[in-house]
Amino acid sequence: MAKQTKSSKMYTERFKRHVVSEVLSGQLTRGGASRKYGIGGNTTVHKWCIKYGGDYYLQGLYIDLPLAFQAKGKTMYKEKSSASLPDDPKILKQRIAQLETQLEVESLKREAFEKVIEIAKRDLKIDLAKKLDTKQSPK
Structure with a gap:
């Protein structure tokens, strides 16, 4: 029986940065970006956001959910001191x-x-x- 392998797509850095900018600006969620652009994997866009979004992403200074579904008992924004x-x-x-x-x-x-x-x-x-x-x- 033939063994099936997963095919992995290669994305350009420009494309990755474009997707990350849409996520960080609140235009799309991570899942929405995956569906819109046909990006496979559960964590691919998340990893891109960490890599290209840097501290802005890690500190939570973005909107990741559509307004109708925001903050189901969770704080979407973390308060930071003015120094940061x-x-x-x-x-x-x-x-x-x-x-x-x-x-x-x-x-x-x-x-x-x-x-x-x-x-x-x-x-x-x-x-x-x-x-x-x-x-x-x-x-």
């Missing part, structure tokens, strides 16, 4: 835009959760509001 921020005004403006987008998303989520709590309390007679004086159960 770049001096380039273009990068700082991008960062400000990302933070404003994140703030808008979080505000909308908060409003949605408040509305769910209000409806549950009014229609279902269920009080979902967090009580401040309750103790956590032991683990």
Whole structure:
């Protein structure tokens, strides 16, 4: 019986950098980039982001998920001290835009959760509001 081997594609550095720039700018997710460009492997784009995105990628200063799916209980951005921020005004403006987008998303989520709590309390007679004086159960 013939043994099947995986064929590996070779990508140019220019192509890799283009894909990474789309991921770091938030235009595509890593998975979305893999699907769009037919890139095989589960971690190929991730490895490219580490290699070509450098500290910008590793510090989490990018958007990796579409806005509708952002921050499912996880912080998408890591706060860094002002000493580690770049001096380039273009990068700082991008960062400000990302933070404003994140703030808008979080505000909308908060409003949605408040509305769910209000409806549950009014229609279902269920009080979902967090009580401040309750103790956590032991683990």
